[in-house]
């Protein structure tokens with residue numbers, strides 16, 4: 001890839017990057033850099049669309065200081081990259097990759113195939129005005145993997161290949177056009193196409209609630225089937241959108257142990273710890289949002305006792321992850337700071353405080369509690 005191909009965004013990015021190195025340092029230099037604190041244990045990552053104009057220099061300074069891995073929150077999703085068949089849009093992902101490389105950040109590609117119908121452009125499943133055949137859907141998957149993972153071969157080190165394919169209900173796979181049109185081996189096919197497009201890339205299966213007693217057996221079945229059929233998979237991504245007072249510690253531990261017994265690593269890929277309860281809205285794509293709507297509890301700020309509880313629970317989670325550091329290869333936070341979090345928008349608008357930096361980019365009690373954990377942990 002030459003500089004010309006990277007386009008105008010890339011050169012703007014570089015000048016912005018120079019400013020970043022200077023700005024914001026004073027804000028953050030008195031606290032330990034999280035990526036260094038955990039460097040002998042696992043990588044620390046963050047989801048952020050680092051593009052010109054998207055982030056202030058202080059935010060970029062914070063990001064580069066604390067995080068060693070970056071995931072684009074949205075720009076690599078299928079409907080952004082290929083909104084119409086064959087009409088690929090790479091300007092933003094190219095600029096993102098250039099920024100990450102310029103700052104020696106590893107990149108997680110998120111995601112190749114989000115296996116929910118409402119997260120997939122309609123054309124993907126159509127053949128004219130008819131439903132597409134299995135062969136056509138598989139052909140499109142293969143071409144998408146080749147175009148996207150192939151373009152960044154050797155540059156995007158790992159890919160969330162299939163996202164959220166397992167069912168929340170009684171079925172094995174989520175009922176969807178992915179499954180009904182492409183067939184029950186659609187997840188395996190996704191991984192084969194990703195591997196073909198970039199044989200060196202680390203391939204991740206990424207999902208939420210897979211630590212739960214309901215979904216864990218499906219995850220393990222998926223991994224066993226992959227093993228039996230010689231399909232490539234390297235990492236299970238437990239998303240980790242947990243809630244205050246409700247982190248399922250025992251289930252997380254059981255899942256890490258079971259997955260690593262199958263020779264597959266674990267990453268926590270989308271961590272946050274929302275302080276406003278979402279209830280079951282997560283499970284049914286927000287259908288209950290009206291029933292769950294409450295006044296914006298913490299609009300004026302998060303009370304100190306809540307911040308303290310959050311710190312304790314984050315610390316306990318990191319204790320657990322450190323205990324299994326041999327099996328866990330990365331922990332990625334889903335957003336740089338509380339002002340940059342999907343938790344403020346979904347399933348209803350509110351002021352949430354789920355991350356470890358606040359809206360003024362300052363470390364919260366949770367940051368210090370986590371940073372203190374490595375010094376307490378045994379090797």
Ligand code: 9MR
Nearest residue numbers: 073074077110119163239270341342346
């Ligand atoms: O944080 C993302 C938000 O900005 C998007 O609007 C949303 C829909 O594309 O996706 C959010 O990220 C999701 C991730 O891609 C997959 N796991 C659940 C995340 C939170 O919804």
